[in-house]
Ligand SMILES: Nc1nc2c(ncn2[C@@H]2O[C@H](COP(=O)(O)OP(=O)(O)OP(=O)(O)O)[C@@H](O)[C@H]2O)c(=O)[nH]1
């Protein structure tokens with residue numbers, strides 16, 4: 001296993017740096033990198049040229065000269081010149097949090113679209129940092145002692161990157177078109193869209209699986225759930241039809257993390273559009289996490305960056321099998337659940353359907369029995385309260401939305 005040290009600048013409130021370092025630890029570990037030491041630097045002592053101050057840099061150099069270390073990972077994003085200065089001083093490859101997250105996304109991406117999205121993000125990150133990154137890549141490849149290629153080559157590479165970004169962007173745009181078309185097909189059916197959001201590892205995919213499991217469907221392909229950061233990099237949508245309830249679509253997407261690289265948010269915009277166009281957001285929170293409040297805050301920041309902060313939201317405080325904490329008052333409406341132990345799922349479903357369909361009205365229809373298609377349509381798309389038979393007609397009391405109400409006006413009694 002490769003060994004690294006972590007350097008974090010403490011510009012957080014008390015104790016929170018330790019949590020970000022722990023998170024960075026997990027991220028690095030899943031790339032097969034072991035953290036051997038952590039340095040923290042108070043925010044007042046930073047130096048714009050090297051991020052850390054002179055004294056800290058000496059301290060770090062002394063450590064790396066006397067211990068086997070392969071990388072230095074910074075918890076904060078670094079500029080081109082900071083990377084260059086640090087690599088010169090430390091004589092080691094320097095990586096920042098952004099690059100680490102990009103690397104994980106690159107390893108986890110499975111679909112063509114996700115792979116393209118990550119590649120574009122990587123190129124956009126790389127472009128302004130080309131000269132510095134080259135040194136670190138060469139060192140990683142064992143090219144120690146070799147001089148970096150000349151400026152001319154660098155210029156060529158920059159142009160090639162520009163060209164590649166444009167090319168990949170075009171391919172992504174084509175995929176976005178297909179995705180849009182699929183989505184508008186769904187919207188034609190006046191079905192409501194629900195999107196699951198939340199910090200990575202909160203239980204989003206587990207939530208989709210739980211609801212899908214309770215749903216009437218023939219074939220059930222469960223989503224991949226795992227106890228690690230960024231298990232999901234693809235968007236998955238399922239039609240959920242719970243007993244006696246109206247159907248809706250449910251979309252699971254990538255989790256958020258603090259300092260989620262802008263390049264990633266940008267290139268994943270198409271995937272994340274499912275969120276901005278949702279009728280309701282289910283914000284899943286790992287309630288057993290010591291810093292769950294920070295995670296909620298981070299998630300809400302990304303949502304507002306996406307322009308999705310005005311969408312009605314149900315907070316789902318998950319993993320109550322692991323905590324006795326009291327629900328925070330400010331996050332409402334909310335529900336406490338354990339998706340693992342299936343605690344409080346009925347309440348969860350009622351909350352979701354209440355929020356989603358609260359503007360529906362109760363209507364009584366009298367439909368001739370030979371109009372089977374209309375009866376089926378109601379059964380599929382409305383919440384049926386009761387059904388009875390009168391002469392040659394079916395009397396149906398149902399809760400319907402405005403679109404159905406307009407469409408079936410003719411049969412109302
Ligand atoms: N103890 C406990 N663990 C849970 C609960 N719900 C989910 N988990 C576990 O939490 C881990 C993460 O679950 P996922 O559903 O993959 O989380 P996610 O939010 O989709 O994560 P990413 O896709 O990585 O963003 C898995 O190991 C789940 O089994 C719960 O109620 N209690």
Ligand SMILES: [Mg+2]
Nearest residue numbers: 204205231232
């Ligand atoms: Mg997931």
